Amino acid sequence: MALRALIGCGLIWLSYAVLAQPAAFAQVPELRGSLTSRFAGELNGGDAQLAEILFEPELSGSWGANVSYTLIGRARFDAVDELEPGKPGAQAGARSAWNRRVFEGDDADFELREAYADIYAGDWFVRAGKQQVVWGQADGLRVLDQVNPLSFREFILGDFEDRRIPLWMLNIERPIGSVTAQFLWIPDTTYNEFPRQGAFAFTSTWSQPGIPATAQTVTLNPARRPERMLADSDIGLRLSGFSGGWDWSVNALYAFHDTPVAKRQTIAPGHVGITPTYYRSTLLGGSASNAFGKLTLRTEIGYQSRSAVLTRDASDADGVVISPEVSGVVGLDYQLDADTLLSTQVFASHRTRHGPKLATDRTTSTISLLGSREFYNDQLKLQFLLLQNINDGDGLLQVSVQRNLTDAVTLQLGADIFHGDRNAFYGQFDDRDRVWVAFEYGF
Amino acid sequence: MRNLLLPLSLVLLGSPAAVAQGALTGDEIVANVNAREDGEHVTRRFVVELTDRNGRIRTEETIAQRRYFDDEKRTIIFYTEPNSVRGTGFLTFDYAEPEADDDQWLYLPALRKVRRISASDRGDYFLGTDFTYEEIKKEQKIETEDYVFSAQGSETVDGRELLIVEGRPSSEAVGRELGISRVVWRIDPQIWMSRVTDYYDQNGNHARTIELEAVETIDGFLTATQMSVVNHKTGHSTRISFHDTDYKADVPENLFTQSRLRRGL
Numbered sequence: 001m002a003l004r005a006l007i008g009c010g011l012i013w014l015s016y017a018v019l020a021q022p023a024a025f026a027q028v029p030e031l032r033g034s035l036t037s038r039f040a041g042e043l044n045g046g047d048a049q050l051a052e053i054l055f056e057p058e059l060s061g062s063w064g065a066n067v068s069y070t071l072i073g074r075a076r077f078d079a080v081d082e083l084e085p086g087k088p089g090a091q092a093g094a095r096s097a098w099n100r101r102v103f104e105g106d107d108a109d110f111e112l113r114e115a116y117a118d119i120y121a122g123d124w125f126v127r128a129g130k131q132q133v134v135w136g137q138a139d140g141l142r143v144l145d146q147v148n149p150l151s152f153r154e155f156i157l158g159d160f161e162d163r164r165i166p167l168w169m170l171n172i173e174r175p176i177g178s179v180t181a182q183f184l185w186i187p188d189t190t191y192n193e194f195p196r197q198g199a200f201a202f203t204s205t206w207s208q209p210g211i212p213a214t215a216q217t218v219t220l221n222p223a224r225r226p227e228r229m230l231a232d233s234d235i236g237l238r239l240s241g242f243s244g245g246w247d248w249s250v251n252a253l254y255a256f257h258d259t260p261v262a263k264r265q266t267i268a269p270g271h272v273g274i275t276p277t278y279y280r281s282t283l284l285g286g287s288a289s290n291a292f293g294k295l296t297l298r299t300e301i302g303y304q305s306r307s308a309v310l311t312r313d314a315s316d317a318d319g320v321v322i323s324p325e326v327s328g329v330v331g332l333d334y335q336l337d338a339d340t341l342l343s344t345q346v347f348a349s350h351r352t353r354h355g356p357k358l359a360t361d362r363t364t365s366t367i368s369l370l371g372s373r374e375f376y377n378d379q380l381k382l383q384f385l386l387l388q389n390i391n392d393g394d395g396l397l398q399v400s401v402q403r404n405l406t407d408a409v410t411l412q413l414g415a416d417i418f419h420g421d422r423n424a425f426y427g428q429f430d431d432r433d434r435v436w437v438a439f440e441y442g443f
Numbered sequence: 444m445r446n447l448l449l450p451l452s453l454v455l456l457g458s459p460a461a462v463a464q465g466a467l468t469g470d471e472i473v474a475n476v477n478a479r480e481d482g483e484h485v486t487r488r489f490v491v492e493l494t495d496r497n498g499r500i501r502t503e504e505t506i507a508q509r510r511y512f513d514d515e516k517r518t519i520i521f522y523t524e525p526n527s528v529r530g531t532g533f534l535t536f537d538y539a540e541p542e543a544d545d546d547q548w549l550y551l552p553a554l555r556k557v558r559r560i561s562a563s564d565r566g567d568y569f570l571g572t573d574f575t576y577e578e579i580k581k582e583q584k585i586e587t588e589d590y591v592f593s594a595q596g597s598e599t600v601d602g603r604e605l606l607i608v609e610g611r612p613s614s615e616a617v618g619r620e621l622g623i624s625r626v627v628w629r630i631d632p633q634i635w636m637s638r639v640t641d642y643y644d645q646n647g648n649h650a651r652t653i654e655l656e657a658v659e660t661i662d663g664f665l666t667a668t669q670m671s672v673v674n675h676k677t678g679h680s681t682r683i684s685f686h687d688t689d690y691k692a693d694v695p696e697n698l699f700t701q702s703r704l705r706r707g708l
Contacts, residue, residue: 032526118706123697125706134555161553173702180702240701245546247559247701291561293544298559335560338567338576377493377679378571379501407501407525442526 029061033443040436042199043417049199049434050154051079056113066121072114081106083153084195093223093260093276094149094193098168099130114166127171132164133184135238135251137287137298138329140368140387141347144251144285144302147184147236149192149258155200155429157398157416165190178243184236184253187229191278192258204428209262209274209319210312210357216270223260223276232256246290251302253283261308264319279322281306298331298345307351310359323353339378343370365390379404387426394420394427412438469592469608475635476628477584482664484510484694488523488686491572496678503528506708510694514539517699518580521708532557532704533570537580541588545580550704557701566622573651573672573681577621583636583655583667585610589617590626598629605629605638618645634658634665649675656682662690 033056040050055075062068087103095101101111116129136144140160148164156163168188174181195201211218226232234255241248260276267273285302307325327349334342348365367390372383381402388395400414415435420427467475491503504524510517516537522528532550544562551558565577572579577586590610598605610626612618624645628637636655644650657669671682697703 032529034526125702127706132555137559139554159553161555164555175697175700175702180700242546242701247548289559291544291546291559294561296559296561333561337564338569374571376495377568377573377677379495404501404527408527410527440527442529 029059031057031059033057034440035443036438036440038436038438040434042431043415043433043435044431047082048080049082049432050436053077066119068118070114070116070118071112074111074113075108076110077108079107082199085198088195093225095165095190096168096188096227099165099188099190123174125173127173128169130166130168130188131171132161132166133169133171133236134160134164135236135249135253135287136300136329137247137289138300138331138345138347139343139370140385141329141345141366143300143327143329143347144249144283144287146253146255146258146283146302147186147234149190151193152200152202153193153195155432156396165193179239179241182236182238182240184234184238186234186236186255189225189227189229189232189256191225191256191260199432200429202428204423204425207310207359209264209310210314211264211272211274212314214270215272217272219267219271219273221273221275224263224278225260226256226278226280246288248286248288250286251283252285254280255283256280257304257306257308261310261320264316277308277320279306279308294335296333296335298333299329301326301328309351311355312357312359313355316355321353321355321358323351325349325351339374341370341372344368361391363391389420389425392421392424392427394418394424394430396426408442410438410440410442412436412440414438467594467606469594469610470587472594472606472608472630472632473585473587473590473592473610473628475632476630476637477587479584479635480664481582481584482662482690484508485688485690486692486694487688490684490686492682492684493572494680494682501525508694508698510696510699512696516580519699519704523708530707532707534699534701534704535580536699541586548701548704550707552707555705557705564620564622566620572683573674573677573679574653574683575621578653585628589613589621595627600629600638603631603633603638605631623650636665636667644676651675657684661688664690 036054038050038052038054039048041047042049057073059071060069086106101109103109112130114130114132116127116131119126119128133147134145135147138145148167150163151165167186167190169184169186172183234253236253236255239250256278260278262274263277265273265275282305283302285300287300289296289298304325306322308320308322311319311321327347329345329347331343331345336342345368346365347367348363350363354362367388369386370384372381374381383400385398386395397417398414400412402410402412404410413436417433418426418429420430422428422430486508488504488506491505492500493503494500502524503522505520505522507518507520518535518537520533522531530552534548536546538545547560547562549558549560566575568574569576569579589612591613593609595607595609598607606629608628608630610628612621612623618624622644623642624647625643627641629639630636631638636658638655640653641649642651651672651674653670653672655667655670657667659666659668666685666688668688669682669684671680673680
């Protein structure tokens with residue numbers, strides 16, 4: 001199996017090398033990348049959770065002064081196979097046909113992570129292809145950062161860059177006076193990817209549909225994923241600028257929610273069908289940030305026209321309640337000195353319509369607290385991050401140490417500690433606390 | 444106005460006769476340093492060599508562009524090496540008014556996000572080097588409002604007659620912000636740059652020494668192309684060498700935006 005994975009890595013490398021053959025007018029392409037080895041062990045029982053080798057080559061180059069391209073691949077071999085046991089399946093419920101991973105046995109998968117061209121034409125900038133677009137000012141708590149879906153293979157652990165699922169899209173930017181306008185057209189109908197089994201498969205009750213007591217048979221249907229390239233595509237618009245010391249943006253995104261909600265229907269007396277269903281919504285919002293001496297203020301607010309939540313009310317027609325939802329984040333960063341940062345954020349969301357027995361509270365809030373300090377001219381970094389859900393009292397504490405061993409090799413050690421109710425968002429993984437180590441070689 | 448005044452001040456204050464007679468005050472010497480032309484815009488690549496007390500060396504490379512917008516100086520820097528920091532971008536708006544904090548943004552590839560960051564204390568070290576933000580920003584010039592200057596005669600170093608200027612913080616607040624009690628510049632009147640600068644911390648201890656190791660005339664502008672600093676407290680040192688300096692290549696105004704920072708290299 002390992003041999004096949006290695007052969008796969010080699011094929012990715014080779015394919016990039018072939019693709020990289022420069023045309024007469026092109027600059028010589030540059031091949032870079034990283035090779036990462038990660039191991040994670042669970043504190044509860046000591047089982048291995050992850051033993052992964054990750055190879056991520058990146059090829060970039062340009063044709064002339066105004067056009068450049070970037071290709072990023074990923075080959076992953078996980079000997080433990082506890083995060084997505086076996087073959088996760090066709091991914092048809094979450095990913096569009098042109099945004100799927102290729103699985104090799106149970107342990108290896110391959111993915112074209114990003115593939116885009118940058119085109120400059122006068123004041124116009126176009127990035128066309130598979131890419132990540134990040135909106136908003138908040139860290140880790142998403143209000144406006146809704147353009148790309150996420151992989152929950154490791155729940156919310158790991159870098160957002162690795163967890164975001166890049167989408168095929170057209171991204172056009174143009175300055176209009178002192179304002180920058182950005183337009184997104186996203187025909188890629190790919191949504192959040194949740195593992196069906198494994199260490200971080202969701203188990204909390206808030207993610208499970210309510211089943212009437214009279215139901216004798218329950219049929220779980222495949223997800224009803226919107227997949228029409230034009231009619232189901234997403235559209236985004238952002239205006240951003242810098243005035244009077246404030247960075248600001250106004251954002252709008254017409255898109256399907258990335259997380260499906262289990263819609264219930266009665267097929268026959270005593271026979272209930274459950275179908276994960278995606279709901280379209282309009283997100284309107286904005287962000288603002290400014291620095292005041294050693295303090296940086298970051299704010300973000302968003303209004304979702306339609307947010308769907310499960311209800312356990314057996315009398316509800318489809319088990320789903322749809323309501324507008326307002327959410328926001330206020331963050332404060334305090335830079336003690338060049339090496340030490342303290343940052344806190346408060347996130348809150350409120351549904352304007354509520355009903356009995358909903359799976360989530362009408363108003364929810366989460367706080368985050370981050371501290372980091374660098375030592376030895378930035379060669380050693382200590383960091384902790386606490387995420388605390390105020391409603392359910394559950395949360396996650398992450399601590400890590402990063403040491404640059406050489407220019408090319410980085411060593412990281414860390415721990416991810418969950419706490420709280422087993423039926424809450426973070427608490428459901430209370431027995432998945434882990435320690436981990438990672439070596440990364442960059443070239 | 445800035446450009447019109449500079450040649451005049453050079454003629455009045457920096458004439459060979461005045462220098463030879465040792466007639467220049469500390470303020471006049473520093474005025475000549477600050478009158479040195481550094482171009483409306485510049486593109487360059489710089490290599491940063493960081494050496495720890497055990498002699499372990501690591502190297503970082505960047506591409507930097509700088510442009511004046513009237514008296515406001517804007518700088519954008521992208522790291523190109525090593526791979527672990529490649530793509531990290533740093534954008535600064537440095538306002539002419541000394542009391543106005545700089546506006547600064549950092550782009551971290553791992554976050555794919557431009558972050559507004561607070562203007563660090565000017566005496567803080569710049570991104571892991573032994574140079575401070577102030578020294579990187581001033582490009583061998585000196586903020587006159589921060590110091591009370593006094594001329595301390597001259598000294599011959601490597602066959603060059605250097606003018607010694609001592610600066611003490613103009614207030615306790617400035618001393619705290621810059622982390623200094625005293626600075627001694629040894630200024631070469633041939634180029635109006637300090638060849639050797641010694642910094643003393645607030646306790647009076649010898650903290651750092653900056654040496655100007657190479658100077659070239661590029662596109663008509665005197666340009667420091669290599670300098671090093673030793674941190675006497677930590678034993679760590681940093682050498683920065685500038686390459687491919689170009690004062691003629693176009694540096695478009697719209698380069699200094701968050702959008703450009705976000706798009707990366």
